[in-house]
Amino acid sequence: MKKPVFLDRDGVINTNREDYVKSPSEWIPIPGAISAMATLHRAGHQLIVVTNQSGIGRGYYSAEAVERIHLVMRNALKAAGVDSIHILFCPHHSRERCGCRKPETGLIDQARIDLGLPSGGWMVGDAHSDMELGRRSGLTTILVLSGRGRDQLEIIKAENSAMPDHVTDSLVSALDIILTP
Ligand SMILES: [Mg+2]
Numbered sequence: 199m200k201k202p203v204f205l206d207r208d209g210v211i212n213t214n215r216e217d218y219v220k221s222p223s224e225w226i227p228i229p230g231a232i233s234a235m236a237t238l239h240r241a242g243h244q245l246i247v248v249t250n251q252s253g254i255g256r257g258y259y260s261a262e263a264v265e266r267i268h269l270v271m272r273n274a275l276k277a278a279g280v281d282s283i284h285i286l287f288c289p290h291h292s293r294e295r296c297g298c299r300k301p302e303t304g305l306i307d308q309a310r311i312d313l314g315l316p317s318g319g320w321m322v323g324d325a326h327s328d329m330e331l332g333r334r335s336g337l338t339t340i341l342v343l344s345g346r347g348r349d350q351l352e353i354i355k356a357e358n359s360a361m362p363d364h365v366t367d368s369l370v371s372a373l374d375i376i377l378t379p
């Protein structure tokens with residue numbers, strides 16, 4: 199079984215918005231990202247999207263709006279040949295101190311239970327919290343410089359935090375890392 203690939207959503211699959219992706223019309227795929235996911239799928243990697251959506255907990259949009267956004271994303275993926283995608287999101291405000299807001303590991307723990315995944319795999323994200331989640335979950339981490347990646351890399355360095363295992367431009371270039379034996 200190929201190693202699962204966990205992906206952050208905003209800034210990796212679709213463009214990040216400082217004011218949150220609140221509706222399907224604000225979900226704009228990053229060029230090449232959907233076909234990159236299709237390439238991973240065809241290569242036999244299970245894809246799991248793990249996303250913090252604290253905009254729900256902050257009252258900016260509803261969980262139902264997130265489900266509608268995810269339907270658009272699922273349809274885009276389906277059109278590219280990805281018939282199985284697991285999507286998990288944390289709806290909580292940071293002050294709720296839940297166990298699923300990245301870098302807490304709840305979403306990955308849940309995905310492993312849901313799908314019976316093997317240990318290990320990849321974490322692709324544009325944020326410090328994604329890298330920390332991956333590190334805590336025993337995943338090989340890839341920071342993409344799309345979305346917030348450039349700023350987040352500066353924060354990681356400034357804080358002297360653990361560096362990501364890999365840094366690359368985007369999900370498209372991350373393919374070279376994941377698919378290289
Ligand atoms: Mg992100």
Ligand SMILES: [Zn+2]
Binds near residue numbers: 290296297298
């Ligand atoms: Zn949560």
